[in-house]
Amino acid sequence: MSQQAVNGVPCRGKVLTVENMNPNVKRVEYAVRGPIVQRAVQIEKELREGVKKPFTEVIKANIGDAQAMGQRPITFFRQVLALCSYPELLEDNKFPEDAKQRARRILDACGGHSIGAYSASQGIECIRQDVACYIERRDGGIPSNPDNIYLSTGASDAIVTILKLLVCGEGRDRTGVMISIPQYPLYSAALADLAAVQINYYLDEDNCWSLNVAELKRALNEAKQHCKPRVLCIINPGNPTGQVQSRQCIEDVIRFAKEEHLFLMADEVYQDNVYAEGCKFHSFKKVLFEMGPEYSSTVEMASFHSTSKCYMGECGFRGGYMEVINMDPEVKAQLTKLVSVRLCPPVPGQALLDLVVNPPQPDEPSYTSFMKERTAVLAALAEKARLTEEIFNTVPGITCNPVQGAMYTFPRITLPPKAIDKAKAEGKVPDMFYCMKLLEEEGICLVPGSGFGQKDGTFHFRFASLVMLILQKYSHSLNFSPFCLITTNFSAFHGFFFLFFCFTS
Numbered sequence: 001m002s003q004q005a006v007n008g009v010p011c012r013g014k015v016l017t018v019e020n021m022n023p024n025v026k027r028v029e030y031a032v033r034g035p036i037v038q039r040a041v042q043i044e045k046e047l048r049e050g051v052k053k054p055f056t057e058v059i060k061a062n063i064g065d066a067q068a069m070g071q072r073p074i075t076f077f078r079q080v081l082a083l084c085s086y087p088e089l090l091e092d093n094k095f096p097e098d099a100k101q102r103a104r105r106i107l108d109a110c111g112g113h114s115i116g117a118y119s120a121s122q123g124i125e126c127i128r129q130d131v132a133c134y135i136e137r138r139d140g141g142i143p144s145n146p147d148n149i150y151l152s153t154g155a156s157d158a159i160v161t162i163l164k165l166l167v168c169g170e171g172r173d174r175t176g177v178m179i180s181i182p183q184y185p186l187y188s189a190a191l192a193d194l195a196a197v198q199i200n201y202y203l204d205e206d207n208c209w210s211l212n213v214a215e216l217k218r219a220l221n222e223a224k225q226h227c228k229p230r231v232l233c234i235i236n237p238g239n240p241t242g243q244v245q246s247r248q249c250i251e252d253v254i255r256f257a258k259e260e261h262l263f264l265m266a267d268e269v270y271q272d273n274v275y276a277e278g279c280k281f282h283s284f285k286k287v288l289f290e291m292g293p294e295y296s297s298t299v300e301m302a303s304f305h306s307t308s309k310c311y312m313g314e315c316g317f318r319g320g321y322m323e324v325i326n327m328d329p330e331v332k333a334q335l336t337k338l339v340s341v342r343l344c345p346p347v348p349g350q351a352l353l354d355l356v357v358n359p360p361q362p363d364e365p366s367y368t369s370f371m372k373e374r375t376a377v378l379a380a381l382a383e384k385a386r387l388t389e390e391i392f393n394t395v396p397g398i399t400c401n402p403v404q405g406a407m408y409t410f411p412r413i414t415l416p417p418k419a420i421d422k423a424k425a426e427g428k429v430p431d432m433f434y435c436m437k438l439l440e441e442e443g444i445c446l447v448p449g450s451g452f453g454q455k456d457g458t459f460h461f462r463f464a465s466l467v468m469l470i471l472q473k474y475s476h477s478l479n480f481s482p483f484c485l486i487t488t489n490f491s492a493f494h495g496f497f498f499l500f501f502c503f504t505s
């Protein structure tokens with residue numbers, strides 16, 4: 001402890017130091033906003049200060065943040081949110097009547113008729129009812145009970161809350177949580193924070209990142225030697241790998257969860273982002289109920305959705321919900337208590353969620369424009385998914401699976417042995433080394449595959465296909481197709497990288 005005096009006042013040393021802080025927090029890693037992104041922010045600052053670089057702007061392909069990439073918000077959503085935030089606008093005849101009706105209904109459900117008031121901790125009741133109706137419609141009439149719906153601060157908050165309920169035990173009895181590799185790093189970060197045991201199951205890159213039950217069994221049996229597996233997490237459509245699970249695969253997973261007595265967590269935040277022909281989104285809840293009462297009345301599950309993805313892209317509002325199924329009533333009471341400690345999810349996010357689950361109907365004035373905007377965004381996302389796959393597969397040394405859904409690709413890169421050695425000598429993992437060089441030389445910001453997990457000896461990066469929005473913006477001014485721009489930059493970079501490390505010592 002340092003006792004040096006500053007301005008004559010003796011220092012007593014910090015109470016909280018990196019040595020004595022919570023060690024679980026130190027183990028948390030979140031590559032999506034990791035060192036590459038920090039360097040990208042620094043480079044942007046350098047560019048603003050006039051430092052000369054081979055590029056004039058950093059292209060951020062590291063994050064699935066649609067509006068940051070230029071996607072325009074859906075007008076109807078913002079109209080209702082504006083009315084809710086500033087109710088004097090209800091007198092303004094520029095706003096359509098259906099937007100005003102929605103705003104009045106939401107405001108009537110808020111304390112003091114204000115979205116600035118706290119709400120019930122589980123979320124505003126009429127919004128939970130709307131969520132339940134949405135799920136029923138989506139799942140072909142399978143009932144959903146609003147009491148099983150918990151509104152949340154984005155899906156992230158709900159996922160961490162459920163994990164918190166599940167993690168317990170010491171030593172070999174510590175809860176093991178099965179997560180896919182590659183995974184979305186919220187999961188590994190939350191497990192590190194909770195000191196749970198992470199059980200990796202690998203997706204099959206050679207089969208379009210599909211999930212197979214034999215691999216789940218392998219991972220589970222190995223893990224049983226050192227922990228107590230209790231949870232199976234699935235992301236469908238997948239992040240970072242963009243695969244969409246078949247109905248058969250979902251059935252197999254549910255059967256496995258039942259046989260192995262596992263709690264299922266179904267992360268379905270990309271449920272509207274399905275592009276590939278022949279692929280369809282099947283909710284775990286629907287498949288579970290279609291498998292009959294043997295499954296639907298026993299398998300415990302939580303499924304998650306969010307306002308951040310799909311055609312909405314409203315990440316900043318932090319709206320989301322989870323539906324819990326077959327949860328023990330006493331545990332549910334504990335869950336309700338746990339969420340009440342944080343008072344409530346953001347009320348503007350709850351209002352937005354209400355509009356997502358209860359959009360304009362065909363007999364309402366905003367229906368046509370709403371559908372037009374929604375269809376255009378989804379069509380643009382589908383086109384970007386197709387383009388990204390096409391682009392990467394034209395670059396020698398890069399292979400990319402079809403993007404069936406979500407907003408990302410996870411292409412595989414071949415790295416020369418000398419590049420791998422050089423990376424190791426610099427204390428970097430090889431794909432981090434590659435991505436850092438790409439950032440420094442081309443101004444393209446990606447997340448290295450190691451941040452998501454990958455099979456030993458393979459290297460990847462995650463590319464958020466939303467970035468095509470930005471490239472399209474360039475294409476107008478440069479008279480240069482976005483396809484051309486990224487292909488040329490990537491090809492040139494990858495080719496040079498390869499040659500440099502093959503032919504220099």
Ligand SMILES: Cc1ncc(COP(=O)(O)O)c(C=O)c1O
Nearest residue numbers: 154155156184235239269306308
């Ligand atoms: C698979 C997956 N789950 C959950 C989230 C968290 O989303 P949010 O907390 O913004 O709802 C994300 C965000 O990218 C995601 O990709």
